[in-house]
Structures are given as structure tokens and as C-alpha cells.
Amino acid sequence: MEKDELTYHVPVLLKESVDGMNIRPDGTYVDVTFGGAGHSREILSRLGEGGRLLGFDQDEDAERNIVDDPHFIFVRSNFRYLHNFLRYHDIEQVDAILADLGVSSHHFDDSERGFSFRFDGDLDMRMNKRAGLTAADIVNTYEEERLANIFYLYGELKNSRKLASM
Template structure:
């Protein structure tokens, strides 16, 4: 099987992000979102014989894309456990860490995974199919207030309370098991002109909760800060405001909350210096080739 058949995810900002890693041939690098392996293949193409790359992915589908290369180590795990697995593989410090936080088109196009409202199928949304709760578990068991908070916080839905109320009332008479069941309940709450955008927000909110994405990102960013060598690069591509805010905060202040600490002279105390003060975004050509790249934002910081 050729690379073209294996890779299911066309990487966003591929050249810009790998350039931003400032790769030198003998270095040690981490791709915490291996996916289809597009970024990893580009990194490996720039490494020498003594270079090393670790690729993380919790999704079993990603294992089909493992690179057959002695310099590459695949870690079947959520990137929140970055530090643990670096210790396990006897890696004390790394030269650069790359994270592409987008959900690949492969997941959206697989009706069995439940990530998209375009298909019917089970309301699942787990990145790791071996464990955790599903989106169906959430809509069938969460209390109304908790459900409303998730829809508001992770989906930024203004009618989150109304949505939660309708979902809770509906599940009393019939368990919500499929995407079709779910859409039947929530579609009437959206006007036709904004229906797709609003449904995308609902599905995003549930996906974030199912996979504990914000908690995992917080743990990974904290671990990355500790794992990088002085002069090492943190390179992150974000796609929505919640994750982008966390990345921006850690790069500017060294913590997720964005609390700026200053020394006696008023200088900002942070482990990083920004490589690009302005976010890097895809150009029109890339957006035309891959419409999902439109919301991508690339941030790069270097450890002091």
C-alpha cells in the first residue's frame, strides 16, 4: 500500500509548522497528534540517521499509518500522558513538540464513529474506542444543568439551556441512541439558514466532553513546557477559540490561566519567547484545496 493510500489526513500548514520546529538532523522530536502521519513523514524527511521521532495517537485507526522507520517510535496513547511515555522511552528532553489539534476528515467521514451529523450511526465520538463514555451516554445521563453548561462552554451556543431542556424531556420517553434520534430532537431548535453551523457547534461540544479534550490539552501543554530543552520549540495548530486561548496563554505567560508573573523590575516571567507574534494562517490556495483548514491558526514559541 502506498503512502497516498495510507494517509487519510492532509496536514494543515504542513510546511509552516514543520519549518517552525527548527529541525536539526540529530535531534529528538515529538508529534503528539500522529493521525495520518503526514507531519511525521515530513519531520522524518529532515532527520539524519541519529535523529529520533515519537508519534502519539490514542486512535487505533492511526496504527495503520505507522511509519516503518528505525528512527520512529509510535506511542498508542492520549497525548496527556506525554511526560510518562517520554520517561518510559528514556527520553529526558526533546528539541521540539508539534500538535495539530484538528479532527481529521477521516473521523468526520466515518459514519460509524459518530463525529458528523451528515450520517446516521451510533452517537459515539470517542477518539479511543477502547474506553470512556460516548456522546450517547452524555445526552442520556447528564443532568440538565451540566448538559447546558457543556453546550454553552464548548459549543458557545446561546440557546444551550433550551437545548438541554428539550434533550432531557425527550430522553424520558425514548433513549437517544443514534445520530438520527438526536437530530430529530434538536433540529427544530435551529433556523434553516444557520442549521449546519449550529449543529456543528453541538457536535463539537459533545466531542470535546467525550474526549476530555480541554483537560488533556492542559496536561499536554504543561508537560511539553517541562520536556522541551532550552531553545526547543512548541508548535501548535488550533481550530477553535477555547484551545487557542489555552495555547496563547501558555506561550505568553507559561501557564494555562494566562496569569502574568513579573519580576522585581516588572519583566514578564515566562519560560517561552514567541517566535511568531502574529498567528500564521493558511493562504487562499490551501483553503481552496482543504476547506477545513480555514479555521487553522499556527502558534510557535521557543523555550528560553
């Protein structure tokens, strides 16, 4: 498999981000946004005997990028459950946690994900396609005030009331 096929997102400032984690070969690390595995692969390249990395992702597309490495544990879950999984794996502390938060070009370039402005597709916008409500469900069923609050709080839109009334 070609390298380009393994990843759907090339991290910006990859080396700088991982350098900032001060990786120790025997350390324990967490990538809470595994995605295309760019950061995880770099972290793994710096681990040695006793080192380990947990990679969290709830997006089934990320599962195609799972790394076959004895130092790696893939967790098919939202990182909000980080504490539970650390306890499950008998990990009391970690040396560093990496979070590359946001939406990647992979999500915008796939019309079926429902994030794109360039391509036609149903409004979905779920990071976890197995989750319940789509963005279309929300904008078509939530009351105007609830929508306005969502737009204001999470979208930081000053004209949230006007948008919700449309």
C-alpha cells in the same frame, strides 16, 4: 500500498508547520497528534543519525499509519501522558512538539465514528473508540445542568441551557 491508503488526513500547511519546528537531523521531536502520519513523515524525512520522533495517538485508526522507521516510536496513548513516556524512553528534553488539534475529515467522513452530520450513524464522537462513554451515553444520561455546562464550556454555545433542556 498506495500513498492515499496510508493516510486519512492531508495536513494543511504541512511544510510551513514542520519548517517552523527548525528540525535538526539529530534532534528529538514529538507529534502528539500522529493521525494519518502526514506531519510525522515530513519530520522523519528531515531526521538523520541520532534523530528521533515520538508519535502519540489513541485512535486505533491511526495505528494503520505507523511508520516503519528506526527513528520513530509510536505511542498508543493520549498525549496527556507525554511526560511519563518521555521519562520511560529516558528523554529529558525535546526540541519541538507538534500538535495538530481538532477533528479531521477522516472522522467526519466515517459514519461509524459518530461525528458526521452528512451520514447516519450512532452518536459516538470518541477519539479513542476503546474509551468508555460515547456521546450518545452522555446526552442520554447526564443531568440537564451538567449537559448545559459541557455545551457552554467545551462547545462555547451561548444557548447551552436551552439546548440541554431539549
